[in-house]
Amino acid sequence: MRIYAIGDVHGRRDLLEMMHAQIESELERDAPADWRIIHLGDYVDRGPDSKGVVQFLLEAEKRDSRIISLAGNHDRGFLDFLAGPEPDGLFARYGGKETALSYGVDIDFTNAEPCRKGHAALMDAVPADHVTFLADLLYSASFGDFFFCHAGIRPGIPLDRQDSQDLIWIRGEFLNYPYLHPKVVVHGHTPHDEPEVMANRVNVDTLAYKSGILTALVIDGAQKRILSVTGDISA
Template sequence: MTTPGIHFLDARGPDGVRLYAIGDVHGRLDLLEAMHRRIDSELEWKPTRDWRVIHLGDYVDRGPDSKGVIDFLVDARQRDPRHLMLAGNHDVGFLDFLGTPDPEGLFVRYGGVQTAQSYGVSLTTDASWFGKAETLKRGHAALVQAVPRSHVDFLRSLPFSMTFGDFFFCHAGIRPGIALENQNRQDLIWIRDVFHEHSGLYQKIVVHGHTPVPEAEVMANRVNVDTLAWQSGNLTALVVDGADKRILSMTGKRG
């Protein structure tokens, strides 16, 4: 028997639990800290019985302080396990590079140079193929030494999805026609077009990032909160409090 889908307007969070789902950070520690200060302030002046802060992945690459972002998230989770973090494709790409320094991989081609810089490591390459390979090999070895074990353990610990109430949280989206519990990990961190183009309702509202939009995209079946924080200076979150849903934004300098 097919489970009927749910529309965003009808969706509810768990009773007594306020949810904050934060989009792609990409090394913007300044915006992440500002968002957390705002959330802490809300929880103080408008208390709730319980809460969860859900980070939707892509903590590293492109922005200036990937190391600082991971330090911040590791500390937040240690202080209170209600701070939750999901894996994004860039986070997995960082782990992949630490294992194997692929010159054509996601990390090297899409923002990993900035991530390495945040750890005090240069990944600049020479012009010749041999020089490039040797320089990358040295940079990889230096980065492996520079990244704390706690950061590697953190990245390896990240789940690929979670659900609360009528909401399903993941980095990129889901493949239509497949039950939420059977989604492929690659789809959860990489999928785009087939997910975005699907107009039918899902078992739950899918809250995701991964594909940048100028402002939060609220659809009948999904919510996209990736507002290109590293470049736009705008970090966005979805707030769910029972039947109430709203968008929360932190704005800083453009990247």
């Protein structure tokens, strides 16, 4: 099985489309016996077209069940804001304004009343199937010797007993852990200029919304490689 694990998209539908076009070209050329495309979360916020990213992924998963999307902390933050407007929550503080704008809503997060009005308008603007798609996102996936999630795992806890909050939020305890895990963890969440390839984990978050570089890890049997697409900076 060939696996493509794609890092944080953050509203860059242009890069996501480029990545899928590259993957489709490779799959057509090489015709592997089986394949999966795994998106590692954070589809919304910061970039210009969160709505387009969600729609793209929703349609892609409908076309082929081998395309998998995992939850990121920003995706959960979007749902949390839809459930109750908080002018100082994750969505408001870290790129939610751009997400709302992609749905045609300009929210003023400066205080509770305009935030509430913006929330009401956003509730009307977000399609029900987008909410369902985000709410149904899995927190992890596992194939062979690799474990896939958004942020990482808590060391010492069995993979099947990881807390969902750790899977989308953890940093220090996971990033600084020097030993092997039960499987190699493939993740995003913590951006770097270049992908991090280490013995116990691989980080493919290359700050796509700002750098214009979207990165994936390709696993094909014993062969592993990095695949990147490049577009406009801060499109």
